[in-house]
Amino acid sequence: MAVASEDNVYHSSNATYRALGSPHKADQEALLGKLLDYPAPGLQRPEDRFNGAYIIFFSLGIGGLLPWNFFVTAKEYWAFKLRNCSSLASGMDSEDTDILNYFESYLAVASTVPSLLCLAANFLLVNRVQVHVRVLASLSVSLAIFVVMIVLVKVDTSSWTRGFFTVTIVCMAIVSGSSTIFNSSVYGLTGSFPMRNAQALISGGAMGGTISAVASLVDLAASSDVRDSALAFFLTAAVFLGICVGLYLLLPRLEYARYYMRPVAPVHIFSGEDSPSQDAPGTYSVAPGSRVVHTPPLGPILKKTAGLGFCTIFLYLITALIFPAISTNIQSMHKGTGSPWTSKFFVPLTVFLLFNFADLCGRQVTVWIQVPGPRSKVLPGLALLRVCLVPLFLLCNYQPRSHLTVVLFQSDIYPVLFTCLLGLSNGYLTTLVLIYGPKIVPRELAEATGVVMSFYMSVGLMLGSACAALLEHFI
Numbered sequence: 001m002a003v004a005s006e007d008n009v010y011h012s013s014n015a016t017y018r019a020l021g022s023p024h025k026a027d028q029e030a031l032l033g034k035l036l037d038y039p040a041p042g043l044q045r046p047e048d049r050f051n052g053a054y055i056i057f058f059s060l061g062i063g064g065l066l067p068w069n070f071f072v073t074a075k076e077y078w079a080f081k082l083r084n085c086s087s088l089a090s091g092m093d094s095e096d097t098d099i100l101n102y103f104e105s106y107l108a109v110a111s112t113v114p115s116l117l118c119l120a121a122n123f124l125l126v127n128r129v130q131v132h133v134r135v136l137a138s139l140s141v142s143l144a145i146f147v148v149m150i151v152l153v154k155v156d157t158s159s160w161t162r163g164f165f166t167v168t169i170v171c172m173a174i175v176s177g178s179s180t181i182f183n184s185s186v187y188g189l190t191g192s193f194p195m196r197n198a199q200a201l202i203s204g205g206a207m208g209g210t211i212s213a214v215a216s217l218v219d220l221a222a223s224s225d226v227r228d229s230a231l232a233f234f235l236t237a238a239v240f241l242g243i244c245v246g247l248y249l250l251l252p253r254l255e256y257a258r259y260y261m262r263p264v265a266p267v268h269i270f271s272g273e274d275s276p277s278q279d280a281p282g283t284y285s286v287a288p289g290s291r292v293v294h295t296p297p298l299g300p301i302l303k304k305t306a307g308l309g310f311c312t313i314f315l316y317l318i319t320a321l322i323f324p325a326i327s328t329n330i331q332s333m334h335k336g337t338g339s340p341w342t343s344k345f346f347v348p349l350t351v352f353l354l355f356n357f358a359d360l361c362g363r364q365v366t367v368w369i370q371v372p373g374p375r376s377k378v379l380p381g382l383a384l385l386r387v388c389l390v391p392l393f394l395l396c397n398y399q400p401r402s403h404l405t406v407v408l409f410q411s412d413i414y415p416v417l418f419t420c421l422l423g424l425s426n427g428y429l430t431t432l433v434l435i436y437g438p439k440i441v442p443r444e445l446a447e448a449t450g451v452v453m454s455f456y457m458s459v460g461l462m463l464g465s466a467c468a469a470l471l472e473h474f475i
Helices: 025-032 049-073 075-082 094-101 103-125 131-153 158-190 195-222 226-253 255-261 298-304 306-322 346-365 378-394 413-439 443-472
Strands: 278-280 283-285
Touching: 049 131, 049 158, 049 195, 049 226, 049 255, 075 094, 075 103, 075 158, 075 226, 094 103, 094 158, 103 158, 103 443, 131 158, 131 226, 158 195, 158 413, 158 443, 195 226, 195 346, 195 413, 226 255, 298 306, 298 443, 306 378, 306 413, 306 443, 346 413, 378 413, 413 443
Parallel strands: none
Antiparallel strands: 278 283
């Protein structure tokens, strides 16, 4: 039985590969070395009319992170609900106090652990469950969770504070896990498209952070009721998740998207001494001893992406080390003047909004400039160079400080400049490594490679957060 040429292999949720232990390892390595953008014979590439696919991927990028950002942004709402929202009684026991004081740490754990587990599960499901099933299921789960949170906003939880805490942590874990499956699946899907679509998805994530920061500032300036602001956050997230469902269903209707999403014939593996015979150039025959493998070959993917993986981990490590743990503790040198701009709005403006906007700008630059390349030694060099940003932030007016007493940069302009540099470098370099990843492997491995690159990113964020907690004790 003849199967399609490798030149015809694009994106598939059912692609299969040679076994790692087979005698055809050299053939497999050659397969991994093929370029992804090699055109299929006999087919003319359609244009992305009106940038429809680009806009859809950009919107999906927003939808992938906006719900999580809004979940975390509603800090005042969680504090309000967890200190007995009706009576605001002061007589809390030690367990209630522990929940209130360490709530953000609990949220971080509830966010990180499910993400790593769901990334591993998504890698195993790449060839077992079609990508559209995983995307739509994850969006539906996230939407259901936000409907629950909207209902709880109007429910008096003062009599079951600990129960509400448990429900919140469980909801956070589910949202984090479903968002991870959604983001890694759509990111893997963009591996079958030209790189501009992966760039759109990644830039959309930065736009989600910017929208969240703007919403937080507006809420800080105008809102008088934390429940109303939380309700607005959760409703906005739910509406946008619904929009993402509609946009994803619209994507296959675009001729441009159908060209890159079309299914392919599965690639069979061969056992024993059987080997494929070539009937014609670019066409393979399946030997009697062939079988199907449902798990992508992790070893070759890790080997092929090792350099980009190191850059991804280190870039996100430095970013998570500084933002938000270190940068949010930098105070204005004029905080004592009583001006709201140097006290109430200083951190939201100079940290959250400025960083997210600079990050978005850095990611957008990759539309026009894509240097250095994926195999350039300059790329890991630039990643390592970002470690210089750590002492620059520490030498600003970080408070409180007990061991490092020197404040070298005694002007508010310095944390603004350093935050811009942090955001721009993070946006530009991380976008480069993430769009390169699925492009240095063949199309049938692009989705699995996207999941692996997401795993690198999660590892970097986890290490950065852990290092930040340690560093704060030495300042």
